[in-house]
Structure formats: structure tokens, C-alpha cells
Amino acid sequence: MIVANDLRKCFKRPGVRKSAKNSDIVAVDNVSFTADDGSITGLLGPNGAGKSTTLRMLATLVSPDSGTATIDGADVSGDVLAVRKQLGFMPHNAGIYPRLSARENIHYYARLCGLGKQQAQERVGQLIEQLDMKGFADRRAAGFSQGQKTKVALGRALVHRPQTIMLDEPTNGLDVMATRGLREIIRQLAGDGHCILFSSHIMQEVAALCDHIAIISAGRIAMEDTLQGILTRTDQTDLEDAFVQATGSATTEQDV
Amino acid sequence: MSFLVVMVKEIVDNLRDRQTLFYALLFGPVLLPLILGGSLVASFKQLSIDFDEVSTLSVVNASSAPNLVDFLYSNNIDVVDAPDDIDQSVRYGDTLVVLEIPEDFSEALRNASPAPLTLHVNSADKKSSKASRRVRTILNVYEQTINSLRLQHRGIDPATFNALQVIENDVSSEGANGQLLASILPFLFIMSMVMGGYYLAIDTTAGERERQSLEPLLSLPLSRAAIVFGKYGATLAFVTLSSLLTAISVYTLFRVFPIELLNGQIRFDGATVTRAFLLASPLLFFISALLITVSAITRSTKEAQTYLGLMMIIPMAPFFVLQFLTVRSTSATMPYPMLSQYQLLESAVLGNKIPWHHIALSATGTLLGTALLLALASWLYRRERILS
Structure with a gap:
């Protein structure tokens, strides 16, 4: 379970002196939301809205300037190792090693997460089965399709059986069949009781997959509810229209 | 022991990379000694006159x-x-x-x-x-x-x-010419160390950032120190392998083409090369640390290649400076990494006696520099900016 409270993060504007006015860019501004176990939460927002920065704060890769967040009770600013043990994080670029095979890529992460050689081999075998990677498990990753790369990256994120799983734009660059396959896997994981946080800028995807949606725009959460709740609150029938409505109000709020 | 896992992975991964292998196993250890040592042997054969030859x-x-x-x-x-x-x-x-x-x-x-x-x-x-x-x-x-x-x-x-009979008593055991010849060995050693770890250091640090595989790696439940030391260990392994091969090829070269340098004052026999390798060994740690630290500062492999390319001047500097300036081996020069190894290795090749405290000072200074660089690298890896 993820609980985020008023997360805020600024970055220094490149090429501007620290003392100068407006030297900081506010990437994430007071973001709060929760993501429950056994459900799929979508973080929906346009490019540059602060999705990746939010996920990075939750993954303990950057520390928030203010605000708190916990992953299964562990504080992201405090007990970093405990958070990382609970968390499987797949950043938005697969980032796999091209000279290692799919199996070796996942095995490496298994060993780094503290699994013994035998255990790691078994776990990698399970994941190859679960994610349907048998056809390319022992090929080097250099020539993999985007879908194959994503599967390897997902396998790596799942290798230490984390309770909470965060996926940053996982369907980027995937074709229709690969996207459908990935959705199936994500549903299965939620069905097994995992907490899934999923970021995307694609409406249909979020609408099709997520139980709970947090709309993020310009670093702020514009609205957070179930799909039905969001449609009702914005008085729309389509998530896209609801999104425009919700973020439009967010901008007005900001301007005021 | 996560650092061992990182180290083994980086070694295996880079053994599959032709560029890394070429620089670590061929360029530094074989081509460079052949070009430098070979031209030395050839020019020596050309200059020396054999009066017994008909x-x-x-x-x-x-x-x-x-x-x-x-x-x-x-x-x-x-x-x-x-x-x-x-x-x-x-x-x-x-x-x-x-x-x-x-x-x-x-x-x-x-x-x-x-x-x-x-x-x-x-x-x-x-x-x-x-x-x-x-x-x-x-x-x-x-x-x-x-x-x-x-x-x-x-x-x-x-x-x-014969109004005058001038007797020259040359007390230096190294002539100006001898110094050039003797400094070839430290030059080859240091260059092969740098070349040996060059691509691996770039690939494991700047390359990892460029491939965007660093972000998932850093989100794993292991300490940043384990990652830094794993990468350091892999670089060290390649640097060591490269300089060992260099020692072997220098020894082989002068064994196959024996030439008498400065009346046998300069030697490249097995004992000398071994001694030189041992004297240079603290540099293995130093150069590996220097390589990963410099490439951790850079954002892309291209940037890393530029910085490390400029850094190549550092190992070459003592070689050229010592040709013009006579910097005597004293306790004051010994704590400096690279400079002290140049002087120690020259002395080894010239068969001079090396005081024990010089060896101790050189090793201490070099290892201290290594510790500083590793601390810097660990700090660089703890910064958030490593991801940007």
C-alpha cells in the first residue's frame, strides 16, 4: 500500500544561479494520494506533469523537499532499505543490459536482492514461465523488441516478490498484442493482492485497466477517485473529457 | 556480498564487449609495447655498429x-x-x-x-x-x-x-639517454593500466546512466557502496590483467630480441620486470579508482571518453617532464602517485638500489589517493543528480 502526503520536489533550473529569482522549477507540488493493495491505481497526467518525479520519490531515488510517503508502512525518507525491499519499480525505460540474456538480466537482480544461486535460478525460471518469455529467455537482449524488453524489465522488478509494484509508463512503445498481454499480467498481479501503481498519459489505457485514478497536472493532483467517481464528479461520459475538465480546473486554481 | 555480484556481472558483461577486450587485452599489453619497444630495438640495432661483422x-x-x-x-x-x-x-x-x-x-x-x-x-x-x-x-x-x-x-x-689526459668520471648510473630508455617501462605499465580499465569504467558508470539501467539498479535493496565497490572491483580486475599481460609481453620482447643497453646497465629481464610490476602495483588501485570516479562525474559515454581522453595526459606527463627536468628521487617526490612510480621503476630498470622508505612512501601516498577517490565516487553515487 502506498500513502503519499503533500509530497513536494523542486529542481534547480539549469544554467541559473541559486540566488537568482525563479531559480527553482517545482516538479511536484503537494501531491497526496493512496494506492491500495489488491487494486490498480493509475497516475494519469500529460508529459512533464510530475509523474516520474513522484514515482522516483516513492522509489527512494530522490528525496522529497517536504511531505511524507510510506510504502507498506515504511517511510521513504527514513527506512530506505525497508522501502526498497517492499517495492518493485520499473522505470519508464526498460534499461536492461544488452550483452546479457533475458535470463541473466533477471538473475543479476535476483542475486542483488539477496537470493542464493539456487533460489535465484528457481525464481527466474518461474518468472520466465509467468511472463511467457521462454522463446527468448536465453538470447542476448541487444536485439529484443520493445515488448520483450518490457517483459524482462518487469521480470526484474518482480524478482524479489515485492508487495508493491510501480510501473512508469510500461506500455510505451508496445504494440497492441503486447499491451494486451501486459494488461493481463498486471490484472493478475492485482488479483494476487499486490498494490499496483501505474503511470501513463494514455487515457484509454488507464480507463481500461485502473480501479482507482489520480489525475496529476503541473505537479499537483487535480482529482483522485474511481473511474466512475471521476466521470460523475466532472459530469462527463468519457475519461478524456473528464481529464480536460479536471486539469482545466487545476490550472484555474493555480492561476488564482 | 552484493558487491561481488555486481563485480562478477560487470566482468562477464564486459568480456562480451569487443571494444573493452581490444583495449584491455590487445592495445595496452601487446600493441603499445610492440610499437614502443619494437622501435627501440630496431633503432638500437640500426645505430650500434658491430665491428666483428664482415x-x-x-x-x-x-x-x-x-x-x-x-x-x-x-x-x-x-x-x-x-x-x-x-x-x-x-x-x-x-x-x-x-x-x-x-x-x-x-x-x-x-x-x-x-x-x-x-x-x-x-x-x-x-x-x-x-x-x-x-x-x-x-x-x-x-x-x-x-x-x-x-x-x-x-x-x-x-x-x-697528448698534452691533456681528461678522464671523465660519470657518477650518475643513468645517462640522459638511459633515462629515456628506462622510462619506457613505467610508461608502458601506466598506459596499459589506463587502457585496460578505460572502456570498462566508462561502460559500467557513464554507460549505465546512458542505457538508463542505473535507475532500476539504484532502487534495489542494496547499498550504494556495494554498487560502487562492485564496479571498482571489475575495473581493478581488468586493469590488473592488462598490466600483467604488459609485463609478460615486455619480458618476451626483450627476451626474443636481446639488446645490450648502456653496457648492460639497463635490463628488462624477468627479475627486473617482476620487481617493476610489484613497485607499480599500488597504481592498479589508484588508476582504477581514478577511472571510475571521472566517469561517474560524466553523463554520457561520449563525455566520459572526452574526460578520460584528457586524463591520458596525466600518465604521460611524468614521462615527458622527466625528459627535460631532472627531478631527483627524494622522499619529497615519493608520496605522489604516478611520479613516484616513474622514478621507482626507472631505478628498478637501471638496477639502482631503492631505499625501503621510498617504496613505503610511494605505496602509502598512492593508496591514500585511492581512498580519497573512492570516497568521492561513493559520494557521487549518493547524489540525486547521478540520475539526471
Whole structure:
């Protein structure tokens, strides 16, 4: 379970002196939301809205300037190792090693997460089965399709059986069949009781997959509810229209 | 022991990379010693004159100086007839040198007036110059012999004309020339270390950032120190392998082509090369740390290649500076990494005695520098900016 409270993060504007006015860019501004176990939460927002920065704060890769967040009770600013043990994080670029095979890529992460050689081999075998990677498990990753790369990256994120799983734009660059396959896997994981946080800028995807949606725009959460709740609150029938409505109000709020 | 997992992965991963392998196993350890050592051996063979070797000399009008021809013969030079067009032949290298004896040579000798001789030589051609030096050396001896005989004939002690007898007592065990030769070994060692770890360091740090595989790696439940030390360990393994291979190839090169340098003062035998390797070994740690720290600062492999390319000047600097400046090996120079190893390795090659406290100071200074660099690298990896 993820609980985020008023997360805020600024970055220094490149090429501007620290003392100068407006030297900081506010990437994430007071973001709060929760993501429950056994459900799929979508973080929906346009490019540059602060999705990746939010996920990075939750993954303990950057520390928030203010605000708190916990992953299964562990504080992201405090007990970093405990958070990382609970968390499987797949950043938005697969980032796999091209000279290692799919199996070796996942095995490496298994060993780094503290699994013994035998255990790691078994776990990698399970994941190859679960994610349907048998056809390319022992090929080097250099020539993999985007879908194959994503599967390897997902396998790596799942290798230490984390309770909470965060996926940053996982369907980027995937074709229709690969996207459908990935959705199936994500549903299965939620069905097994995992907490899934999923970021995307694609409406249909979020609408099709997520139980709970947090709309993020310009670093702020514009609205957070179930799909039905969001449609009702914005008085729309389509998530896209609801999104425009919700973020439009967010901008007005900001301007005021 | 996560750092071992990182280290093994980086080694396996980079063993599959041709660039890394080329630089670590071929360029530093084989090509560089072959180019540098090989040209040294070749130029040495070209410059040194072997007076025992029988060679021929083209002489014009040999019949008018039979004694001289006999003298040349006794010095392993067979006289042959000169070509028709002397200048042409020497210029195009068909004949190395031609000695021309004029008709009035023996008459001039008889009259005790200077007897003329012309030596045709092409000074732009190294082989021709070498042949001419050999001939001139023999002619000098011949001239001195005649001079002595003439003076004794007139009842004068030839020693009368040696007003001075200068004895040079060279107390340095390393001539200027020797230093250049001796510094080839530290140069090769240090270059092979840098080349050995160069691509691996770039690939495991800047390359990992560029591939965007660093972000998932850093979100794993393991300490940043484990990651840094794993990458350091892999770099160290390649650096060590590369310099070991260099030691072997230098030893093999001078074993296959034995040359006597400075009357045997400079040696590249097994014991010397081993000693030099051990003296240089603290640098393995230092250079590995330098490589991963510099590439951790950079954002892309291209940037890392630029920075590390500039860094190549550092190992070369002592090599060139020590050619111009005589920096004596003292306790003050020993704590500096690279400089001290240059001096220690030179001494090892020249067979000089090295004080124990110099070795201790050099190792301490180098390892201290290593610790600082590793602390810096760990700090760089803890910054959030490592991801941007």
C-alpha cells in the first residue's frame, strides 16, 4: 500500500544561479494520494506533469523537499532499505543490459536482492514461465523488441516478490498484442493482492485497466477517485473529457 | 556480498564487449609495447655498429694504397671495386659509402704531408651514415698508428702530443639517454593500466546512466557502496590483467630480441620486470579508482571518453617532464602517485638500489589517493543528480 502526503520536489533550473529569482522549477507540488493493495491505481497526467518525479520519490531515488510517503508502512525518507525491499519499480525505460540474456538480466537482480544461486535460478525460471518469455529467455537482449524488453524489465522488478509494484509508463512503445498481454499480467498481479501503481498519459489505457485514478497536472493532483467517481464528479461520459475538465480546473486554481 | 555480484556481472558483461577486450587485452599489453619497444630495438640495432661483422667497402683506386686495404681487411672489411657513377650510386642507396683514394695518396704519405682521402656518404640515409662511421673509426685508428710511427721514427715520444689526459668520471648510473630508455617501462605499465580499465569504467558508470539501467539498479535493496565497490572491483580486475599481460609481453620482447643497453646497465629481464610490476602495483588501485570516479562525474559515454581522453595526459606527463627536468628521487617526490612510480621503476630498470622508505612512501601516498577517490565516487553515487 502506498500513502503519499503533500509530497513536494523542486529542481534547480539549469544554467541559473541559486540566488537568482525563479531559480527553482517545482516538479511536484503537494501531491497526496493512496494506492491500495489488491487494486490498480493509475497516475494519469500529460508529459512533464510530475509523474516520474513522484514515482522516483516513492522509489527512494530522490528525496522529497517536504511531505511524507510510506510504502507498506515504511517511510521513504527514513527506512530506505525497508522501502526498497517492499517495492518493485520499473522505470519508464526498460534499461536492461544488452550483452546479457533475458535470463541473466533477471538473475543479476535476483542475486542483488539477496537470493542464493539456487533460489535465484528457481525464481527466474518461474518468472520466465509467468511472463511467457521462454522463446527468448536465453538470447542476448541487444536485439529484443520493445515488448520483450518490457517483459524482462518487469521480470526484474518482480524478482524479489515485492508487495508493491510501480510501473512508469510500461506500455510505451508496445504494440497492441503486447499491451494486451501486459494488461493481463498486471490484472493478475492485482488479483494476487499486490498494490499496483501505474503511470501513463494514455487515457484509454488507464480507463481500461485502473480501479482507482489520480489525475496529476503541473505537479499537483487535480482529482483522485474511481473511474466512475471521476466521470460523475466532472459530469462527463468519457475519461478524456473528464481529464480536460479536471486539469482545466487545476490550472484555474493555480492561476488564482 | 552484493558487491561481488555486481563485480562478477560487470566482468562477464564486459568480456562480451569487443571494444573493452581490444583495449584491455590487445592495445595496452601487446600493441603499445610492440610499437614502443619494437622501435627501440630496431633503432638500437640500426645505430650500434658491430665491428666483428664482415662487410664490404667500395674503394676507388684501391691498388694505390695496399697497406690501407690490408688494414681494412684486418678490421673485417673486404674491399670491392667502386661503381662508375659514385654520387648517383650513394644517393640512391645502391652503395652505402665509397672511399676514394687519389693517385697521389702514397706519394703524400711518403712525403709526410697530409694524404687526401674522400669518403662519399649520404648523411640522410641512416645505413649510409652508420657505414661511414664504421669506416671513419677504422681510418682514425690507422691515422693514429701512422702518426705514432712517424714520431717514434724521429725519436719523439708520441705521448708528448697528448698534452691533456681528461678522464671523465660519470657518477650518475643513468645517462640522459638511459633515462629515456628506462622510462619506457613505467610508461608502458601506466598506459596499459589506463587502457585496460578505460572502456570498462566508462561502460559500467557513464554507460549505465546512458542505457538508463542505473535507475532500476539504484532502487534495489542494496547499498550504494556495494554498487560502487562492485564496479571498482571489475575495473581493478581488468586493469590488473592488462598490466600483467604488459609485463609478460615486455619480458618476451626483450627476451626474443636481446639488446645490450648502456653496457648492460639497463635490463628488462624477468627479475627486473617482476620487481617493476610489484613497485607499480599500488597504481592498479589508484588508476582504477581514478577511472571510475571521472566517469561517474560524466553523463554520457561520449563525455566520459572526452574526460578520460584528457586524463591520458596525466600518465604521460611524468614521462615527458622527466625528459627535460631532472627531478631527483627524494622522499619529497615519493608520496605522489604516478611520479613516484616513474622514478621507482626507472631505478628498478637501471638496477639502482631503492631505499625501503621510498617504496613505503610511494605505496602509502598512492593508496591514500585511492581512498580519497573512492570516497568521492561513493559520494557521487549518493547524489540525486547521478540520475539526471
